[in-house]
Amino acid sequence: MGRKKYKKITEVRSFLNVFDYKNENAEAGIKNFFSNGKPITIELCCGQADYSIGLAEHYPERNFLGIDRKPNRLWNASKNANERNTKNVALLIAYIERLDETLKDIKAEEIWITFPDPYPFQSSIKKRLTHPRFLAIYKKILTENGKINLKTDDDTLYEYTLQMIDEMKLKTNFVHNDIYSLEQITFEYTIKTKYEKMHLEKGKKIKLVSFSFGHSESASGG
Ligand SMILES: C[S@@+](CC[C@H](N)C(=O)[O-])C[C@H]1O[C@@H](n2cnc3c(N)ncnc32)[C@H](O)[C@@H]1O
Structure with a gap:
Protein backbone atom coordinates (compact mmCIF):
# COMPACT_ATOMS: atom_id res chain seq x y z
CA MET A 1 0.00 0.00 0.00
CA GLY A 2 1.27 3.47 -0.88
CA ARG A 3 2.12 5.96 1.87
CA LYS A 4 -0.67 8.34 0.86
CA LYS A 5 -3.33 5.60 1.00
CA TYR A 6 -2.03 4.36 4.34
CA LYS A 7 -2.20 7.90 5.76
CA LYS A 8 -5.80 8.29 4.59
CA ILE A 9 -6.90 4.94 6.02
CA THR A 10 -5.36 5.63 9.42
CA GLU A 11 -6.55 9.26 9.57
CA VAL A 12 -10.12 9.02 8.27
CA ARG A 13 -11.74 7.62 11.44
CA SER A 14 -10.69 10.72 13.37
CA PHE A 15 -12.77 13.00 11.11
CA LEU A 16 -15.92 14.39 12.73
CA ASN A 17 -18.15 13.58 9.73
CA VAL A 18 -16.90 9.98 9.29
CA PHE A 19 -18.36 6.94 11.09
CA ASP A 20 -17.31 3.28 11.01
CA TYR A 21 -19.61 0.25 11.10
CA LYS A 22 -17.08 -1.45 13.37
CA ASN A 23 -17.90 1.06 16.09
CA GLU A 24 -21.06 -0.05 17.88
CA ASN A 25 -22.00 3.62 18.42
CA ALA A 26 -21.84 4.44 14.71
CA GLU A 27 -25.59 4.98 14.28
CA ALA A 28 -25.86 7.07 17.45
CA GLY A 29 -22.92 9.13 16.21
CA ILE A 30 -24.62 9.78 12.86
CA LYS A 31 -27.87 10.79 14.58
CA ASN A 32 -25.96 13.11 16.86
CA PHE A 33 -24.04 14.58 13.91
CA PHE A 34 -27.31 15.47 12.14
CA SER A 35 -29.25 16.14 15.38
CA ASN A 36 -32.00 18.09 13.63
CA GLY A 37 -34.66 15.56 12.59
CA LYS A 38 -34.39 16.59 8.93
CA PRO A 39 -35.08 13.95 6.25
CA ILE A 40 -32.19 11.73 5.24
CA THR A 41 -30.97 10.65 1.81
CA ILE A 42 -28.44 7.81 1.56
CA GLU A 43 -25.88 7.39 -1.21
CA LEU A 44 -24.60 3.81 -1.57
CA CYS A 45 -21.13 3.06 -2.93
CA CYS A 46 -20.55 6.80 -2.78
CA GLY A 47 -16.80 6.86 -3.49
CA GLN A 48 -15.85 10.50 -2.97
CA ALA A 49 -19.55 11.30 -2.34
CA ASP A 50 -20.02 13.67 -5.27
CA TYR A 51 -23.75 12.98 -5.35
CA SER A 52 -24.30 13.51 -1.64
CA ILE A 53 -22.31 16.73 -1.61
CA GLY A 54 -23.99 18.06 -4.78
CA LEU A 55 -27.45 17.35 -3.37
CA ALA A 56 -26.52 18.66 0.08
CA GLU A 57 -25.54 22.05 -1.34
CA HIS A 58 -28.84 22.28 -3.18
CA TYR A 59 -30.98 20.99 -0.29
CA PRO A 60 -29.64 22.44 2.98
CA GLU A 61 -32.94 21.41 4.60
CA ARG A 62 -32.03 17.72 4.17
CA ASN A 63 -29.30 15.41 5.50
CA PHE A 64 -27.12 13.14 3.37
CA LEU A 65 -25.25 9.98 4.33
CA GLY A 66 -22.63 8.63 1.92
CA ILE A 67 -21.64 4.97 2.41
CA ASP A 68 -18.66 3.07 1.02
CA ARG A 69 -16.51 0.16 2.19
CA LYS A 70 -13.25 1.90 1.25
CA PRO A 71 -12.00 4.28 3.97
CA ASN A 72 -9.52 6.01 1.66
CA ARG A 73 -12.38 7.02 -0.67
CA LEU A 74 -14.30 8.42 2.30
CA TRP A 75 -11.19 10.40 3.29
CA ASN A 76 -11.54 12.17 -0.09
CA ALA A 77 -15.28 12.55 0.47
CA SER A 78 -14.77 14.08 3.92
CA LYS A 79 -12.15 16.48 2.57
CA ASN A 80 -14.48 17.52 -0.28
CA ALA A 81 -17.39 18.11 2.10
CA ASN A 82 -15.21 20.17 4.44
CA GLU A 83 -13.66 22.23 1.63
CA ARG A 84 -17.12 23.03 0.31
CA ASN A 85 -18.32 23.77 3.86
CA THR A 86 -21.11 21.20 3.53
CA LYS A 87 -22.40 20.60 7.04
CA ASN A 88 -25.27 18.24 6.15
CA VAL A 89 -23.15 15.34 4.84
CA ALA A 90 -21.98 12.43 7.00
CA LEU A 91 -20.03 9.43 5.78
CA LEU A 92 -20.13 5.81 6.90
CA ILE A 93 -17.52 3.12 6.30
CA ALA A 94 -19.70 0.03 5.76
CA TYR A 95 -20.52 -2.92 3.53
CA ILE A 96 -23.90 -2.53 1.87
CA GLU A 97 -24.68 -6.21 2.42
CA ARG A 98 -24.68 -5.63 6.20
CA LEU A 99 -25.99 -2.07 6.32
CA ASP A 100 -29.15 -2.98 8.23
CA GLU A 101 -26.97 -4.19 11.11
CA THR A 102 -25.64 -0.64 11.55
CA LEU A 103 -28.70 1.39 10.56
CA LYS A 104 -31.42 0.00 12.81
CA ASP A 105 -33.17 3.24 13.64
CA ILE A 106 -32.27 5.64 10.87
C1 LIG B 1 -17.32 2.35 -9.44
S1 LIG B 1 -17.11 3.10 -7.87
C2 LIG B 1 -18.33 4.41 -7.94
C3 LIG B 1 -18.05 5.51 -6.96
C4 LIG B 1 -19.01 6.71 -7.00
N1 LIG B 1 -20.37 6.32 -6.74
C5 LIG B 1 -18.93 7.41 -8.34
O1 LIG B 1 -19.90 7.30 -9.12
O2 LIG B 1 -17.92 8.08 -8.59
C6 LIG B 1 -17.88 1.90 -6.84
C7 LIG B 1 -17.72 2.14 -5.35
O3 LIG B 1 -18.47 1.16 -4.67
C8 LIG B 1 -17.78 0.77 -3.49
N2 LIG B 1 -18.31 -0.57 -3.15
C9 LIG B 1 -18.32 -1.66 -3.94
N3 LIG B 1 -18.94 -2.68 -3.33
C10 LIG B 1 -19.33 -2.24 -2.11
C11 LIG B 1 -20.02 -2.83 -1.01
N4 LIG B 1 -20.40 -4.10 -1.05
N5 LIG B 1 -20.23 -2.10 0.09
C12 LIG B 1 -19.83 -0.80 0.13
N6 LIG B 1 -19.18 -0.18 -0.88
C13 LIG B 1 -18.92 -0.88 -1.99
C14 LIG B 1 -16.33 0.80 -3.90
O4 LIG B 1 -15.49 0.92 -2.78
C15 LIG B 1 -16.30 2.02 -4.82
O5 LIG B 1 -15.97 3.20 -4.12
Missing part, protein backbone atom coordinates in the same frame (compact mmCIF):
# COMPACT_ATOMS: atom_id res chain seq x y z
CA LYS A 107 -34.78 5.64 8.01
CA ALA A 108 -33.99 7.26 4.67
CA GLU A 109 -36.55 8.90 2.39
CA GLU A 110 -34.36 8.21 -0.57
CA ILE A 111 -31.47 5.97 -1.62
CA TRP A 112 -29.12 6.82 -4.47
CA ILE A 113 -26.99 4.08 -6.01
CA THR A 114 -24.45 5.85 -8.15
CA PHE A 115 -22.40 3.92 -10.69
CA PRO A 116 -21.96 0.73 -8.69
CA ASP A 117 -19.76 -2.07 -10.00
CA PRO A 118 -22.12 -3.63 -12.58
CA TYR A 119 -21.12 -7.32 -12.23
CA PRO A 120 -22.11 -8.10 -15.84
CA PHE A 121 -21.48 -11.85 -15.61
CA GLN A 122 -24.24 -14.20 -14.58
CA SER A 123 -21.89 -15.86 -12.07
CA SER A 124 -21.80 -12.64 -9.98
CA ILE A 125 -25.49 -11.78 -10.23
CA LYS A 126 -25.91 -11.86 -6.42
CA LYS A 127 -23.43 -8.98 -6.12
CA ARG A 128 -25.54 -6.60 -8.22
CA LEU A 129 -26.87 -3.89 -5.95
CA THR A 130 -30.42 -4.35 -7.22
CA HIS A 131 -30.46 -8.11 -6.54
CA PRO A 132 -33.41 -9.05 -4.25
CA ARG A 133 -31.03 -9.72 -1.34
CA PHE A 134 -29.96 -6.04 -1.44
CA LEU A 135 -33.51 -4.81 -2.05
CA ALA A 136 -34.54 -6.57 1.18
CA ILE A 137 -31.94 -4.49 3.04
CA TYR A 138 -33.09 -1.25 1.39
CA LYS A 139 -36.67 -1.98 2.42
CA LYS A 140 -35.56 -2.10 6.06
CA ILE A 141 -33.78 1.26 5.95
CA LEU A 142 -36.29 3.21 3.83
CA THR A 143 -39.38 5.09 4.96
CA GLU A 144 -42.66 3.64 3.73
CA ASN A 145 -42.81 5.50 0.43
CA GLY A 146 -39.05 5.85 0.12
CA LYS A 147 -37.43 5.90 -3.31
CA ILE A 148 -34.46 4.01 -4.71
CA ASN A 149 -32.61 5.72 -7.57
CA LEU A 150 -30.03 3.89 -9.67
CA LYS A 151 -27.74 5.78 -12.03
CA THR A 152 -25.55 3.63 -14.27
CA ASP A 153 -23.81 3.50 -17.63
CA ASP A 154 -24.18 -0.28 -17.77
CA ASP A 155 -26.85 -1.89 -19.97
CA THR A 156 -26.80 -5.24 -18.18
CA LEU A 157 -27.38 -3.70 -14.74
CA TYR A 158 -30.06 -1.38 -16.15
CA GLU A 159 -31.96 -4.22 -17.85
CA TYR A 160 -31.54 -6.46 -14.81
CA THR A 161 -32.96 -3.77 -12.51
CA LEU A 162 -36.01 -3.32 -14.75
CA GLN A 163 -36.49 -7.08 -14.70
CA MET A 164 -36.37 -7.12 -10.87
CA ILE A 165 -38.90 -4.26 -10.69
CA ASP A 166 -41.20 -6.20 -12.98
CA GLU A 167 -40.77 -9.56 -11.23
CA MET A 168 -41.17 -8.10 -7.76
CA LYS A 169 -44.03 -5.82 -8.89
CA LEU A 170 -42.34 -2.69 -7.58
CA LYS A 171 -43.51 0.83 -8.38
CA THR A 172 -41.59 2.66 -11.10
CA ASN A 173 -41.22 6.43 -10.63
CA PHE A 174 -38.95 7.18 -13.59
CA VAL A 175 -37.01 5.17 -16.16
CA HIS A 176 -34.80 6.35 -19.01
CA ASN A 177 -31.92 4.76 -20.89
CA ASP A 178 -30.27 8.05 -21.98
CA ILE A 179 -31.20 10.85 -19.60
CA TYR A 180 -29.08 13.55 -21.25
CA SER A 181 -31.02 13.10 -24.50
CA LEU A 182 -34.08 14.51 -22.73
CA GLU A 183 -34.96 18.16 -23.32
CA GLN A 184 -35.73 18.73 -19.67
CA ILE A 185 -34.29 16.89 -16.73
CA THR A 186 -34.78 17.38 -13.02
CA PHE A 187 -31.78 18.87 -11.13
CA GLU A 188 -31.27 15.76 -8.98
CA TYR A 189 -30.49 13.72 -12.06
CA THR A 190 -27.80 16.09 -13.37
CA ILE A 191 -25.12 15.80 -10.66
CA LYS A 192 -22.09 14.08 -12.16
CA THR A 193 -19.87 11.82 -10.07
CA LYS A 194 -16.23 11.03 -10.79
CA TYR A 195 -17.24 7.76 -12.48
CA GLU A 196 -20.07 9.34 -14.42
CA LYS A 197 -17.65 11.89 -15.89
CA MET A 198 -15.35 9.06 -16.98
CA HIS A 199 -18.23 7.20 -18.64
CA LEU A 200 -19.45 10.35 -20.39
CA GLU A 201 -15.95 10.99 -21.77
CA LYS A 202 -16.08 7.53 -23.33
CA GLY A 203 -19.43 8.42 -24.93
CA LYS A 204 -21.51 6.10 -22.73
CA LYS A 205 -25.23 6.80 -22.28
CA ILE A 206 -26.37 7.39 -18.71
CA LYS A 207 -29.40 5.45 -17.54
CA LEU A 208 -31.61 6.18 -14.58
CA VAL A 209 -34.19 4.06 -12.80
CA SER A 210 -36.21 5.38 -9.87
CA PHE A 211 -38.50 2.95 -8.06
CA SER A 212 -40.24 2.28 -4.75
CA PHE A 213 -41.68 -0.66 -2.90
CA GLY A 214 -45.35 -0.79 -3.77
CA HIS A 215 -47.37 -1.63 -6.82
CA SER A 216 -46.50 -0.36 -10.27
CA GLU A 217 -48.79 2.24 -11.84
CA SER A 218 -46.74 3.76 -14.64
CA ALA A 219 -43.31 3.81 -16.23
CA SER A 220 -41.87 6.43 -18.55
CA GLY A 221 -39.18 6.93 -21.13
CA GLY A 222 -36.58 4.95 -23.04
Whole structure:
Protein backbone atom coordinates (compact mmCIF):
# COMPACT_ATOMS: atom_id res chain seq x y z
CA MET A 1 0.00 0.00 0.00
CA GLY A 2 1.27 3.47 -0.88
CA ARG A 3 2.12 5.96 1.87
CA LYS A 4 -0.67 8.34 0.86
CA LYS A 5 -3.33 5.60 1.00
CA TYR A 6 -2.03 4.36 4.34
CA LYS A 7 -2.20 7.90 5.76
CA LYS A 8 -5.80 8.29 4.59
CA ILE A 9 -6.90 4.94 6.02
CA THR A 10 -5.36 5.63 9.42
CA GLU A 11 -6.55 9.26 9.57
CA VAL A 12 -10.12 9.02 8.27
CA ARG A 13 -11.74 7.62 11.44
CA SER A 14 -10.69 10.72 13.37
CA PHE A 15 -12.77 13.00 11.11
CA LEU A 16 -15.92 14.39 12.73
CA ASN A 17 -18.15 13.58 9.73
CA VAL A 18 -16.90 9.98 9.29
CA PHE A 19 -18.36 6.94 11.09
CA ASP A 20 -17.31 3.28 11.01
CA TYR A 21 -19.61 0.25 11.10
CA LYS A 22 -17.08 -1.45 13.37
CA ASN A 23 -17.90 1.06 16.09
CA GLU A 24 -21.06 -0.05 17.88
CA ASN A 25 -22.00 3.62 18.42
CA ALA A 26 -21.84 4.44 14.71
CA GLU A 27 -25.59 4.98 14.28
CA ALA A 28 -25.86 7.07 17.45
CA GLY A 29 -22.92 9.13 16.21
CA ILE A 30 -24.62 9.78 12.86
CA LYS A 31 -27.87 10.79 14.58
CA ASN A 32 -25.96 13.11 16.86
CA PHE A 33 -24.04 14.58 13.91
CA PHE A 34 -27.31 15.47 12.14
CA SER A 35 -29.25 16.14 15.38
CA ASN A 36 -32.00 18.09 13.63
CA GLY A 37 -34.66 15.56 12.59
CA LYS A 38 -34.39 16.59 8.93
CA PRO A 39 -35.08 13.95 6.25
CA ILE A 40 -32.19 11.73 5.24
CA THR A 41 -30.97 10.65 1.81
CA ILE A 42 -28.44 7.81 1.56
CA GLU A 43 -25.88 7.39 -1.21
CA LEU A 44 -24.60 3.81 -1.57
CA CYS A 45 -21.13 3.06 -2.93
CA CYS A 46 -20.55 6.80 -2.78
CA GLY A 47 -16.80 6.86 -3.49
CA GLN A 48 -15.85 10.50 -2.97
CA ALA A 49 -19.55 11.30 -2.34
CA ASP A 50 -20.02 13.67 -5.27
CA TYR A 51 -23.75 12.98 -5.35
CA SER A 52 -24.30 13.51 -1.64
CA ILE A 53 -22.31 16.73 -1.61
CA GLY A 54 -23.99 18.06 -4.78
CA LEU A 55 -27.45 17.35 -3.37
CA ALA A 56 -26.52 18.66 0.08
CA GLU A 57 -25.54 22.05 -1.34
CA HIS A 58 -28.84 22.28 -3.18
CA TYR A 59 -30.98 20.99 -0.29
CA PRO A 60 -29.64 22.44 2.98
CA GLU A 61 -32.94 21.41 4.60
CA ARG A 62 -32.03 17.72 4.17
CA ASN A 63 -29.30 15.41 5.50
CA PHE A 64 -27.12 13.14 3.37
CA LEU A 65 -25.25 9.98 4.33
CA GLY A 66 -22.63 8.63 1.92
CA ILE A 67 -21.64 4.97 2.41
CA ASP A 68 -18.66 3.07 1.02
CA ARG A 69 -16.51 0.16 2.19
CA LYS A 70 -13.25 1.90 1.25
CA PRO A 71 -12.00 4.28 3.97
CA ASN A 72 -9.52 6.01 1.66
CA ARG A 73 -12.38 7.02 -0.67
CA LEU A 74 -14.30 8.42 2.30
CA TRP A 75 -11.19 10.40 3.29
CA ASN A 76 -11.54 12.17 -0.09
CA ALA A 77 -15.28 12.55 0.47
CA SER A 78 -14.77 14.08 3.92
CA LYS A 79 -12.15 16.48 2.57
CA ASN A 80 -14.48 17.52 -0.28
CA ALA A 81 -17.39 18.11 2.10
CA ASN A 82 -15.21 20.17 4.44
CA GLU A 83 -13.66 22.23 1.63
CA ARG A 84 -17.12 23.03 0.31
CA ASN A 85 -18.32 23.77 3.86
CA THR A 86 -21.11 21.20 3.53
CA LYS A 87 -22.40 20.60 7.04
CA ASN A 88 -25.27 18.24 6.15
CA VAL A 89 -23.15 15.34 4.84
CA ALA A 90 -21.98 12.43 7.00
CA LEU A 91 -20.03 9.43 5.78
CA LEU A 92 -20.13 5.81 6.90
CA ILE A 93 -17.52 3.12 6.30
CA ALA A 94 -19.70 0.03 5.76
CA TYR A 95 -20.52 -2.92 3.53
CA ILE A 96 -23.90 -2.53 1.87
CA GLU A 97 -24.68 -6.21 2.42
CA ARG A 98 -24.68 -5.63 6.20
CA LEU A 99 -25.99 -2.07 6.32
CA ASP A 100 -29.15 -2.98 8.23
CA GLU A 101 -26.97 -4.19 11.11
CA THR A 102 -25.64 -0.64 11.55
CA LEU A 103 -28.70 1.39 10.56
CA LYS A 104 -31.42 0.00 12.81
CA ASP A 105 -33.17 3.24 13.64
CA ILE A 106 -32.27 5.64 10.87
CA LYS A 107 -34.78 5.64 8.01
CA ALA A 108 -33.99 7.26 4.67
CA GLU A 109 -36.55 8.90 2.39
CA GLU A 110 -34.36 8.21 -0.57
CA ILE A 111 -31.47 5.97 -1.62
CA TRP A 112 -29.12 6.82 -4.47
CA ILE A 113 -26.99 4.08 -6.01
CA THR A 114 -24.45 5.85 -8.15
CA PHE A 115 -22.40 3.92 -10.69
CA PRO A 116 -21.96 0.73 -8.69
CA ASP A 117 -19.76 -2.07 -10.00
CA PRO A 118 -22.12 -3.63 -12.58
CA TYR A 119 -21.12 -7.32 -12.23
CA PRO A 120 -22.11 -8.10 -15.84
CA PHE A 121 -21.48 -11.85 -15.61
CA GLN A 122 -24.24 -14.20 -14.58
CA SER A 123 -21.89 -15.86 -12.07
CA SER A 124 -21.80 -12.64 -9.98
CA ILE A 125 -25.49 -11.78 -10.23
CA LYS A 126 -25.91 -11.86 -6.42
CA LYS A 127 -23.43 -8.98 -6.12
CA ARG A 128 -25.54 -6.60 -8.22
CA LEU A 129 -26.87 -3.89 -5.95
CA THR A 130 -30.42 -4.35 -7.22
CA HIS A 131 -30.46 -8.11 -6.54
CA PRO A 132 -33.41 -9.05 -4.25
CA ARG A 133 -31.03 -9.72 -1.34
CA PHE A 134 -29.96 -6.04 -1.44
CA LEU A 135 -33.51 -4.81 -2.05
CA ALA A 136 -34.54 -6.57 1.18
CA ILE A 137 -31.94 -4.49 3.04
CA TYR A 138 -33.09 -1.25 1.39
CA LYS A 139 -36.67 -1.98 2.42
CA LYS A 140 -35.56 -2.10 6.06
CA ILE A 141 -33.78 1.26 5.95
CA LEU A 142 -36.29 3.21 3.83
CA THR A 143 -39.38 5.09 4.96
CA GLU A 144 -42.66 3.64 3.73
CA ASN A 145 -42.81 5.50 0.43
CA GLY A 146 -39.05 5.85 0.12
CA LYS A 147 -37.43 5.90 -3.31
CA ILE A 148 -34.46 4.01 -4.71
CA ASN A 149 -32.61 5.72 -7.57
CA LEU A 150 -30.03 3.89 -9.67
CA LYS A 151 -27.74 5.78 -12.03
CA THR A 152 -25.55 3.63 -14.27
CA ASP A 153 -23.81 3.50 -17.63
CA ASP A 154 -24.18 -0.28 -17.77
CA ASP A 155 -26.85 -1.89 -19.97
CA THR A 156 -26.80 -5.24 -18.18
CA LEU A 157 -27.38 -3.70 -14.74
CA TYR A 158 -30.06 -1.38 -16.15
CA GLU A 159 -31.96 -4.22 -17.85
CA TYR A 160 -31.54 -6.46 -14.81
CA THR A 161 -32.96 -3.77 -12.51
CA LEU A 162 -36.01 -3.32 -14.75
CA GLN A 163 -36.49 -7.08 -14.70
CA MET A 164 -36.37 -7.12 -10.87
CA ILE A 165 -38.90 -4.26 -10.69
CA ASP A 166 -41.20 -6.20 -12.98
CA GLU A 167 -40.77 -9.56 -11.23
CA MET A 168 -41.17 -8.10 -7.76
CA LYS A 169 -44.03 -5.82 -8.89
CA LEU A 170 -42.34 -2.69 -7.58
CA LYS A 171 -43.51 0.83 -8.38
CA THR A 172 -41.59 2.66 -11.10
CA ASN A 173 -41.22 6.43 -10.63
CA PHE A 174 -38.95 7.18 -13.59
CA VAL A 175 -37.01 5.17 -16.16
CA HIS A 176 -34.80 6.35 -19.01
CA ASN A 177 -31.92 4.76 -20.89
CA ASP A 178 -30.27 8.05 -21.98
CA ILE A 179 -31.20 10.85 -19.60
CA TYR A 180 -29.08 13.55 -21.25
CA SER A 181 -31.02 13.10 -24.50
CA LEU A 182 -34.08 14.51 -22.73
CA GLU A 183 -34.96 18.16 -23.32
CA GLN A 184 -35.73 18.73 -19.67
CA ILE A 185 -34.29 16.89 -16.73
CA THR A 186 -34.78 17.38 -13.02
CA PHE A 187 -31.78 18.87 -11.13
CA GLU A 188 -31.27 15.76 -8.98
CA TYR A 189 -30.49 13.72 -12.06
CA THR A 190 -27.80 16.09 -13.37
CA ILE A 191 -25.12 15.80 -10.66
CA LYS A 192 -22.09 14.08 -12.16
CA THR A 193 -19.87 11.82 -10.07
CA LYS A 194 -16.23 11.03 -10.79
CA TYR A 195 -17.24 7.76 -12.48
CA GLU A 196 -20.07 9.34 -14.42
CA LYS A 197 -17.65 11.89 -15.89
CA MET A 198 -15.35 9.06 -16.98
CA HIS A 199 -18.23 7.20 -18.64
CA LEU A 200 -19.45 10.35 -20.39
CA GLU A 201 -15.95 10.99 -21.77
CA LYS A 202 -16.08 7.53 -23.33
CA GLY A 203 -19.43 8.42 -24.93
CA LYS A 204 -21.51 6.10 -22.73
CA LYS A 205 -25.23 6.80 -22.28
CA ILE A 206 -26.37 7.39 -18.71
CA LYS A 207 -29.40 5.45 -17.54
CA LEU A 208 -31.61 6.18 -14.58
CA VAL A 209 -34.19 4.06 -12.80
CA SER A 210 -36.21 5.38 -9.87
CA PHE A 211 -38.50 2.95 -8.06
CA SER A 212 -40.24 2.28 -4.75
CA PHE A 213 -41.68 -0.66 -2.90
CA GLY A 214 -45.35 -0.79 -3.77
CA HIS A 215 -47.37 -1.63 -6.82
CA SER A 216 -46.50 -0.36 -10.27
CA GLU A 217 -48.79 2.24 -11.84
CA SER A 218 -46.74 3.76 -14.64
CA ALA A 219 -43.31 3.81 -16.23
CA SER A 220 -41.87 6.43 -18.55
CA GLY A 221 -39.18 6.93 -21.13
CA GLY A 222 -36.58 4.95 -23.04
C1 LIG B 1 -17.32 2.35 -9.44
S1 LIG B 1 -17.11 3.10 -7.87
C2 LIG B 1 -18.33 4.41 -7.94
C3 LIG B 1 -18.05 5.51 -6.96
C4 LIG B 1 -19.01 6.71 -7.00
N1 LIG B 1 -20.37 6.32 -6.74
C5 LIG B 1 -18.93 7.41 -8.34
O1 LIG B 1 -19.90 7.30 -9.12
O2 LIG B 1 -17.92 8.08 -8.59
C6 LIG B 1 -17.88 1.90 -6.84
C7 LIG B 1 -17.72 2.14 -5.35
O3 LIG B 1 -18.47 1.16 -4.67
C8 LIG B 1 -17.78 0.77 -3.49
N2 LIG B 1 -18.31 -0.57 -3.15
C9 LIG B 1 -18.32 -1.66 -3.94
N3 LIG B 1 -18.94 -2.68 -3.33
C10 LIG B 1 -19.33 -2.24 -2.11
C11 LIG B 1 -20.02 -2.83 -1.01
N4 LIG B 1 -20.40 -4.10 -1.05
N5 LIG B 1 -20.23 -2.10 0.09
C12 LIG B 1 -19.83 -0.80 0.13
N6 LIG B 1 -19.18 -0.18 -0.88
C13 LIG B 1 -18.92 -0.88 -1.99
C14 LIG B 1 -16.33 0.80 -3.90
O4 LIG B 1 -15.49 0.92 -2.78
C15 LIG B 1 -16.30 2.02 -4.82
O5 LIG B 1 -15.97 3.20 -4.12
